[in-house]
Amino acid sequence: MLSHEPLQKLDIIAPDQFGAHLPAHVAASITGRDIVVFSVTDDASDTADFSARYGFPMEDCANTIVVRYKKDGGEHLAALVTLGSLRIDVNGAVKAALGAKRISFAQREVATEQSAMEFGGITAFGLPAGWRVLVDAAVMERQQVVMGAGIRKAKLLLAPAVLEQLETVEIARLTLPPGETA
Numbered sequence: 001m002l003s004h005e006p007l008q009k010l011d012i013i014a015p016d017q018f019g020a021h022l023p024a025h026v027a028a029s030i031t032g033r034d035i036v037v038f039s040v041t042d043d044a045s046d047t048a049d050f051s052a053r054y055g056f057p058m059e060d061c062a063n064t065i066v067v068r069y070k071k072d073g074g075e076h077l078a079a080l081v082t083l084g085s086l087r088i089d090v091n092g093a094v095k096a097a098l099g100a101k102r103i104s105f106a107q108r109e110v111a112t113e114q115s116a117m118e119f120g121g122i123t124a125f126g127l128p129a130g131w132r133v134l135v136d137a138a139v140m141e142r143q144q145v146v147m148g149a150g151i152r153k154a155k156l157l158l159a160p161a162v163l164e165q166l167e168t169v170e171i172a173r174l175t176l177p178p179g180e181t182a
Helices: 006-009 016-021 024-030 048-053 092-099 108-115 158-167
Strands: 011-013 034-037 062-071 074-083 104-106 132-136 146-148 154-158 169-172
Touching: 006 154, 011 016, 016 034, 048 146, 062 092, 062 108, 062 132, 074 092, 092 132, 092 169, 132 158, 154 158, 158 169
Parallel strands: 074 132, 132 169
Antiparallel strands: 011 034, 034 154, 062 074, 062 104, 146 154
């Protein structure tokens, strides 16, 4: 199912080693799912650097972004999963999908503390139960995506359908068409 020409050249982490390499809550969330976990160097963890170093196209690289929003008199956090090749429409599509009155990117400290993951490695797997997880419809159109694994030194390779197995996932159009700006 999953394919990538240099996959055999990647430093694959065996499922029985997930707990030794990943945050416990991420390891627990991905165990038993059809996900390949592999190590990357910290300096190539960011999307563009990762794509250039490991040969995965930007269209197959999914970022998980944490936003803070106000709704129904309270403040909430949500995770957005989008492709690295597209621009997210925070004040339009995302705000509408969340039904938010106000929305902003979560502060780095808040995102890492609340997710218990490293900045630049946050993933949709293992997030707190109360978070909404919005996955851009464009992600679901890909055959496979690479995304964070909770730490900067590992990545997850999976078919987007695996994301739909998460209870809190909602699919919505969150990005602007290529070349369009908000």
